[in-house]
Each structure stands twice: as structure tokens, then as C-alpha cells.
Amino acid sequence: xxxxxxxxxxxxxxxxxxxxxxxxxxxxxxxxxxxxxxxxxxxxxxxxxxxxxxxxxxxxxxxxxxxxxxxxxxxxxxxxxxxxxxxxxxxxxxxxxxxxxxxxxxxxxxxxxxxxxxxxxxxxxxxxxxxxxxxxxxxxxxxxxxxxxxxxxxxxxxxxxxxxxxxxxxxxxxxxxxxxxxxxxxxxxxxxxxxxxxxxxxxxxxxxxxxxxxxxxxxxxxxxxxxxxxxxxxxxxxxxxxxxxxxxxxxxxxxxxxxxxxxxxxxxxxxxxxxxxxxxxxxxxxxxxxxxxxxxxxxxxxxxxxxxxxxxxxxxxxxxxxxxxxxxxxxxxxxxxxxxx
Amino acid sequence: xxxxxxxxxxxxxxxxxxxxxxxxxxxxxxxxxxxxxxxxxxxxxxxxxxxxxxxxxxxxxxxxxxxxxxxxxxxxxxxxxxxxxxxxxxxxxxxxxxxxxxxxxxxxxxxxxxxxxxxxxxxxxxxxxxxxxxxxxxxxxxxxxxxxxxxxxxxxxxxxxxxxxxxxxxxxxxxxxxxxxxxxxxxxxxxxxxxxxxxxxxxxxxxxxxxxxxxxxxxxxxxxxxxxxxxxxxxxxxxxxxxxxxxxxxxxxxxxxxxxxxxxxxxxxxxxxxxxxxxxxxxxxxxxxxxxxxxxxxxxxxxxxxxxxxxxxxxxxxxxxxxxxxxxxxxxxxxxxxxxxxxxxxxxxxxxxxxxxxxxxxxxxxxxxxxxxxxxxxxxxxxxxxxxxxxxxxxxxxxxxxxxxxxxxxxxxxxxxxxxxxxxxxxxxxxxxxxxxxxxxxxxxxxxxxxxxxxxxxxxxxxxxxxxxxxxxxxxxxxxxxxxxxxxxxxxxxxxxxxxxxxxxxxxxx
Numbered sequence: 001x002x003x004x005x006x007x008x009x010x011x012x013x014x015x016x017x018x019x020x021x022x023x024x025x026x027x028x029x030x031x032x033x034x035x036x037x038x039x040x041x042x043x044x045x046x047x048x049x050x051x052x053x054x055x056x057x058x059x060x061x062x063x064x065x066x067x068x069x070x071x072x073x074x075x076x077x078x079x080x081x082x083x084x085x086x087x088x089x090x091x092x093x094x095x096x097x098x099x100x101x102x103x104x105x106x107x108x109x110x111x112x113x114x115x116x117x118x119x120x121x122x123x124x125x126x127x128x129x130x131x132x133x134x135x136x137x138x139x140x141x142x143x144x145x146x147x148x149x150x151x152x153x154x155x156x157x158x159x160x161x162x163x164x165x166x167x168x169x170x171x172x173x174x175x176x177x178x179x180x181x182x183x184x185x186x187x188x189x190x191x192x193x194x195x196x197x198x199x200x201x202x203x204x205x206x207x208x209x210x211x212x213x214x215x216x217x218x219x220x221x222x223x224x225x226x227x228x229x230x231x232x233x234x235x236x237x238x239x240x241x242x243x244x245x246x247x248x249x250x251x252x253x254x255x256x257x258x259x260x261x262x263x264x265x266x267x268x269x270x271x272x273x274x275x276x277x278x279x280x281x282x283x284x285x286x287x288x289x290x291x292x293x294x295x296x297x298x299x300x301x302x303x304x305x306x307x308x309x310x311x312x313x314x315x316x317x318x319x320x321x322x323x324x325x326x327x328x329x330x331x332x333x334x335x336x337x338x339x340x341x
Numbered sequence: 342x343x344x345x346x347x348x349x350x351x352x353x354x355x356x357x358x359x360x361x362x363x364x365x366x367x368x369x370x371x372x373x374x375x376x377x378x379x380x381x382x383x384x385x386x387x388x389x390x391x392x393x394x395x396x397x398x399x400x401x402x403x404x405x406x407x408x409x410x411x412x413x414x415x416x417x418x419x420x421x422x423x424x425x426x427x428x429x430x431x432x433x434x435x436x437x438x439x440x441x442x443x444x445x446x447x448x449x450x451x452x453x454x455x456x457x458x459x460x461x462x463x464x465x466x467x468x469x470x471x472x473x474x475x476x477x478x479x480x481x482x483x484x485x486x487x488x489x490x491x492x493x494x495x496x497x498x499x500x501x502x503x504x505x506x507x508x509x510x511x512x513x514x515x516x517x518x519x520x521x522x523x524x525x526x527x528x529x530x531x532x533x534x535x536x537x538x539x540x541x542x543x544x545x546x547x548x549x550x551x552x553x554x555x556x557x558x559x560x561x562x563x564x565x566x567x568x569x570x571x572x573x574x575x576x577x578x579x580x581x582x583x584x585x586x587x588x589x590x591x592x593x594x595x596x597x598x599x600x601x602x603x604x605x606x607x608x609x610x611x612x613x614x615x616x617x618x619x620x621x622x623x624x625x626x627x628x629x630x631x632x633x634x635x636x637x638x639x640x641x642x643x644x645x646x647x648x649x650x651x652x653x654x655x656x657x658x659x660x661x662x663x664x665x666x667x668x669x670x671x672x673x674x675x676x677x678x679x680x681x682x683x684x685x686x687x688x689x690x691x692x693x694x695x696x697x698x699x700x701x702x703x704x705x706x707x708x709x710x711x712x713x714x715x716x717x718x719x720x721x722x723x724x725x726x727x728x729x730x731x732x733x734x735x736x737x738x739x740x741x742x743x744x745x746x747x748x749x750x751x752x753x754x755x756x757x758x759x760x761x762x763x764x765x766x767x768x769x770x771x772x773x774x775x776x777x778x779x780x781x782x783x784x785x786x787x788x789x790x791x792x793x794x795x796x797x798x799x800x801x802x803x804x805x806x807x808x809x810x811x812x813x814x815x816x817x818x819x820x821x822x823x824x825x826x827x828x829x830x831x832x833x834x835x836x837x838x839x840x841x842x843x844x845x846x847x848x849x850x851x
Contacts, residue, residue: 188817207813240811243815261815269389273388308814313825
């Protein structure tokens with residue numbers, strides 16, 4: 001469609017309703033899952049035989065899927081959605097099996113490779129951990145607020161909740177959060193992602209801001225945290241502030257991308273505190289971002305909705321697109337730090 | 342410097358008009374390049390390599406982003422590291438620095454001119470000194486130079502003053518070369534260059550006298566000389582001879598001080614200033630000389646013309662055939678009537694002779710400009726007598742005669758002299774000023790358009806932003822977009838018990 005640049009292409013057969021997120025497989029560089037409000041998880045090969053990408057599978061749930069993640073391998077996918085259930089999916093057989101349930105919609109699922117457990121969060125203010133090998137619930141932890149987003153790396157789990165709550169767990173000791181924080185952002189949390197190096201995380205809010213924070217509670221590390229504004233634009237003399245719906249760290253460079261309700265994707269260097277790139281505005285709110293495991297492709301999911309400023313939340317199918325941007329060598333690479341004092 | 346060789350001798354105006362960087366004194370072909378340079382060299386954040394537009398912008402950036410304090414501008418010359426000045430391109434540079442910069446350019450220009458002449462074997466001492474003079478010197482320094490000049494004069498006059506320092510070599514060369522070159526050069530240059538060569542000679546010794554002399558001679562030789570201005574060949578030999586006597590006294594100091602301004606006039610005036618120049622010259626003359634004026638004026642013009650040309654054109658002539666000068670000459674010849682230009686040139690001529698007198702008189706108090714101007718009148722008297730002695734041409738005679746009186750008058754009546762001075766300076770200064778300003782103004786104007794574009798960028802970072810009305814694309818602070826969407830009927834989400842309904846309700850209401 002509007003993907004004129006040679007290194008940008010749009011995957012065929014996009015979802016028919018709002019995209020919840022996009023996630024590359026950690027195990028192969030071209031596998032992408034896209035959970036959607038159309039009740040399906042769409043599985044793509046982003047390269048395909050002819051370089052254009054193709055849809056491999058479409059696994060139907062009876063209700064919108066809010067979150068999905070890869071498990072131990074390409075063929076192990078977990079999902080959660082409005083039907084309160086936590087599912088394990090087999091894309092080869094196109095089957096979905098419920099392995100647990102929350103008392104409300106499952107808003108976030110993530111898989112920790114270090115402890116090999118599935119973690120799910122729900123609007124019912126609870127956190128579940130599952131052992132995928134036995135499909136059994138291994139833990140249930142009550143949270144103070146509805147869980148909006150989660151991210152895990154190494155042995156760390158960061159949970160972003162309503163009322164600006166942030167909880168940090170050490171997965172080896174889930175009895176209580178290792179840290180409970182209040183978001184540095186003054187508005188509702190939107191999403192959270194951990195740094196690939198495990199030193200910190202970035203959170204975003206509905207009010208055009210991103211915070212970069214560090215896990216180490218030491219004073220020195222905490223002094224390094226910062227917040228910056230983004231995804232705002234002036235429309236008719238009014239400064240319109242969009243939600244930052246998606247964040248994704250580059251697996252190699254450690255820089256990160258942000259996607260906002262304004263349809264803009266920006267690349268940032270958190271260490272140098274500068275914006276590296278800002279891509280041409282896309283037609284609809286950015287719903288999801290994901291780098292592949294090599295950092296050579298960036299998947300961008302777009303769909304109209306409340307995040308883009310629509311008051312009725314309508315999401316016309318033409319606004320739903322999955323765009324793959326091939327990253328040229330060095331793009332998204334942070335600036336070399338000069339003269340660090 | 343990175344000046345392009347547009348020509349062998351760029352016009353001083355062009356040099357002055359070039360955008361330059363306040364922080365490192367570099368000049369650039371284009372304002373945009375200057376701005377690029379500043380962003381890359383002086384306004385670049387060393388932490389993140391971000392390029393800001395101004396020092397202030399960088400300071401704010403450092404404070405806000407890196408929590409560091411910017412203390413000075415990078416890569417700046419000593420004394421120019423201040424971050425307090427908000428400089429963008431050539432905007433915001435303090436007036437005093439602009440003046441100093443222009444002076445520096447002019448000095449450099451003069452030096453180059455001198456070097457070139459030295460290299461080409463021709464002496465253009467006068468030009469250099471003029472240029473130097475042109476620079477605005479501190480009154481104190483001018484006084485000092487006057488003192489030196491006096492001493493020099495006392496010693497033999499030839500020793501140049503500091504300003505003349507450059508001159509001295511030129512002069513030495515000129516005199517020596519004079520006789521030697523005079524004959525040889527004459528042949529080649531004669532027809533076309535005839536005029537130009539004389540001027541050169543004159544300049545070296547004291548341009549004016551030779552020319553005058555030369556002209557008279559040409560006249561004496563009559564036919565060809567005047568129209569074509571070929572006269573030079575003949576005149577040259579004559580001129581040199583005459584000149585030598587003149588040179589010692591008048592040349593050294595006078596030009597040094599007084600000349601500079603005249604030169605400016607000469608440069609600038611020729612192009613745009615013809616009308617103004619004439620006015621300046623004539624009025625003064627007229628007041629005093631009116632009777633003789635017209636004829637003298639022409640002569641003056643002729644004589645004077647060469648000088649202006651010499652100043653700008655001379656350099657080219659020596660080096661190259663002097664094609665550039667010719668056009669000017671041709672124009673001038675046609676403009677002999679215009680010769681009025683002489684206005685400035687006469688001053689120059691006059692000044693040299695006068696200066697010695699002045700020194701004697703002790704006008705030094707005038708500090709620089711005043712005395713030189715006053716000087717001219719006296720000078721002419723000295724010079725003229727000689728020409729008169731030659732008595733070659735009636736017109737010349739007239740001129741000399743006419744001049745002496747004015748000079749005397751001026752000399753006698755200080756007030757008048759001052760008035761003249763005032764007049765002279767005004768024209769001379771005025772002439773340069775306009776030319777300079779135009780050159781600068783365009784820059785400003787160009788800057789202005791650019792500046793707005795750039796400035797807008799800056800303000801955001803440093804300045805307190807004018808509070809713009811803010812609208813949240815997603816205004817709900819408690820309910821997530823997903824919850825809102827889930828509440829849409831088409832998803833059939835019932836929520837858990839009554840809780841989901843609450844969001845639904847708020848949603849519908851909102």
C-alpha cells in the first residue's frame with residue numbers, strides 16, 4: 001500500500017480487527033505472531049519464499065486475543081484474551097488448548113526462558129505462573145491493581161499496572177515483589193519492556209511519555225533514570241498528546257523503538273538520550289512493535305482505535321496492517337559515547 | 342582561510358560581505374555553510390552529538406538532557422568562548438566585534454595587495470597604507486603614528502610610519518623601480534595602461550603628483566595623450582623625476598593616515614558612488630575655487646581618476662594585463678566630466694602634501710581623521726606649485742592655482758578647514774558606509790529569512806515555551822484502551838461480575 005520504501009513491506013492477509021501486539025519469535029528470525037481482536041492469532045513468515053512474507057496459520061479463539069507470546073520453541077505459543085482463559089497453541093495442528101483461567105480478561109502473557117515458566121496477568125488483579133510442560137498453575141499472586149503489561153528478562157519480571165503501579169519480581173522468589181514502585185510517569189501506564197541486558201526497563205504512558213528506569217535500586221543507578229516526551233504533534237494550534245502503545249528494545253544495540261497513537265515509530269538511544277530515527281507517519285495508531293532476534297527486522301502493527309484519538313473506538317479493517325521494516329546495517333545503532341566523564 | 346579564488350583580487354567589499362564565524366573567525370562562502378559549521382564545531386553536544394543552533398540552546402540541552410553545565414563554546418578562539426552571546430550565523434555578533442573583524446579583513450586585504458605588488462615587482466605602497474589607515478585606529482594609536490611620522494619626516498621623511506611599514510617596502514621598491522621600470526614598463530602598458538602605470542608610480546611615490554604631472558605632460562604632448570590616456574609613457578619619465586622630490590615629504594605619513602579613508606572612498610565610490618563622489622569633491626572645491634572649477638575639475642578628475650582605479654584596479658594591472666582597470670578607465674575617460682570623482686582622490690593627493698604641514702602645524706590634536714583632512718589643502722599647495730612650475734598645461738595651471746587658495750584658506754582658517762574636514766570625511770566615510778552597509782544588509786536580510794526557520798527550532802529547547810493548549814488523544818486516565826475496546830458491544834465482553842460494567846458505564850458516558 002503506502003509502503004514505498006524498498007526496505008518496507010506489508011504482510012498479506014492482515015488481521016481484520018485491532019491488533020493487540022506483534023511478537024517475533026526468539027528462535028527464528030522470520031516468525032511473527034499477531035494476536036488480534038478479531039479473535040485470531042495470526043502467524044506469519046515475514047520473509048516467505050519470495051521475500052514478500054506469507055501467513056502460515058491463523059488460530060481462532062472465540063474472543064479477542066489480548067496477548068500472546070512464544071514459549072520454548074517456534075511451535076509453542078501462549079495466549080490470553082477476553083475469555084479469561086490462558087491457552088497454549090499448536091500452530092502446526094492449528095489447535096488451542098486452555099491451560100488455565102483468570103477471573104477476568106487475560107491482558108498479558110509472557111514466557112521466561114530462564115525459569116521456563118509462563119506468566120500471565122489479568123484485569124482481575126492477579127498474576128499467574130504456569131509450567132507449560134505440565135500445563136499446570138504453579139503460582140497465583142494478588143496484585144494491587146489491574147495488570148496492563150508485563151515483561152521479563154533473565155530472572156526479572158516487571159509488571160505495569162493501573163494507577164501507575166509498577167512491581168518488580170525476582171522469579172526465583174515470587175513470594176513478594178522485589179520492588180514496588182510508582183511509575184515515573186504521571187499518567188496511566190501503557191506498556192513496559194525490559195532491556196535485553198537486564199539492567200532496566202522502559203515504560204510508557206497514555207500521555208506521550210516514555211520512562212527509562214533501572215532495576216538496581218542503588219542511588220547511582222536510580223539517578224540515571226529519565227523520562228522524555230514523544231508522540232505529540234500540533235494539530236490546529238493544539239498540542240495533541242498520543243498514547244505510547246508500543247515499545248521494543250533492539251536485541252543487539254540496546255536502543256529502543258516506540259510507537260504511538262499518532263502512527264509514528266521512533267528509534268531512541270536511551271544511553272545518549274537522543275532520537276535516532278523517526279519513521280514516516282503511518283496511517284493509524286501503532287499497536288505493536290517487535291524486533292526479530294537479529295535486530296534486522298522491525299515489525300510494526302497498526303490499527304485505528306481509541307489510542308489514535310477515535311472516540312468511538314472503531315477500527316476500519318484497512319487501518320489494520322502489519323508492516324515489516326528491514327533494518328539496514330547500523331540503523332538503530334546507538335551513538336558511540338564520547339568522553340564519558 | 343577558505344576563500345575561493347573567484348578572481349585574482351577579490352573586492353574588499355566581497356571579503357567583508359562574507360559570512361564569518363564569530364567563534365573561530367573563519368569565513369564562508371555561504372551563510373548556510375556557516376550555520377552548518379557552527380552547529381558542527383561550536384554548538385554540538387559532546388555527549389550525544391546533537392547539534393544545536395545556538396550556544397544557549399546547547400546550554401539548555403546539556404542541562405536538561407545530560408544534567409551538565411555548559412561553560413564555554415567549543416573550538417572557540419580565546420576570549421570568545423562565552424555562551425552568553427546568542428549567535429546564530431552572523432546574527433548576534435557584537436557591533437564592536439563586527440567592526441574589528443572588518444578591520445582585520447581590510448588589513449589582510451591590504452597586506453595581500455602589498456604582497457602581490459611586491460611579488461609582481463610593482464610598488465603600491467600607497468594603497469597599503471591607505472587601507473591600513475582606513476582601518477579605524479584608536480585615536481591614541483593615530484597620535485602615536487603621527488609622532489612617528491613627524492620623527493620620520495624630520496629624519497628624512499621617507500621612513501614610513503607603522504602604518505606605512507608596509508608602505509615603506511613598497512615605496513622603496515617604487516622609487517627604485519620607478520626609474521628603472523618607468524621606461525620599460527611604459528612601452529608595454531603605454532597605450533592601454535598608460536594611465537594605470539602612472540598611477541602605480543604615483544602611488545608608490547605619491548600617486549597624485551605624478552599623475553598631475555603626467556597629465557600636464559600628456560597635454561603638452563597634446564594629441565594622443567589625453568583621449569587615450571596614453572600620455573603615461575611620456576609622462577612617466579617625467580613623472581618619476583618630478584615625483585622623487587615630492588615623495589619624500591608627502592608620501593609617508595599622509596597616506597598612511599589620510600589615505601585609508603580615501604581609499605575606501607575610492608573603492609566604494611567608483612562603483613556606486615560616482616555621483617556622490619563628484620558632489621563631495623566639487624562642493625569643496627567650488628566653495629573655494631569656483632571660478633576655476635570646471636577646467637580644474639576635469640584635470641582633477643583625470644588625475645584623481647587614476648587613483649581610484651589604481652586602488653582597486655592597480656593590483657590587477659600589475660599582475661595581469663590590467664584588463665579590469667581598463668574598463669574603469671574607459672569609463673572614466675568618458676566620464677572625465679565625471680572626473681568629479683576626484684572629490685575623494687583630490688583629498689588623497691592633497692592629504693599627502695598636507696600632512697607634513699599639518700604635523701608642523703600641530704593639528705595632531707585632531708586625532709586622526711581631522712588632521713588628515715585638513716591636511717589636504719596644504720598639501721595641494723605644495724604639490725601644485727611644482728606642477729605650476731612645470732606650467733605645462735593651462736588647465737593644470739588653473740587647478741594648481743585654484744587649489745592653493747583653497748588650501749591656504751583652509752590652512753588659515755581652521756574652522757573652514759575643519760568644515761572641510763567634516764565635509765570630506767562625510768563623503769568619504771559616507772561613501773564607504775553605504776557600500777558596506779549594503780553589503781552587510783543583504784546578509785542580514787538573508788539571515789532574517791533563514792533565522793526564523795532556525796530560531797523556531799531553538800526556542801523550544803531553551804526558552805520557556807508558550808503554553809500551548811494540550812489535548813490528550815486518549816483522555817481516560819483510569820481505563821485502558823483495551824478495557825474501553827472490550828466494552829464495545831461487538832466483543833460481547835461481559836467483564837467479571839459488576840466490575841467490567843463500571844468501565845463500560847464510564848465509557849459510554851464519556
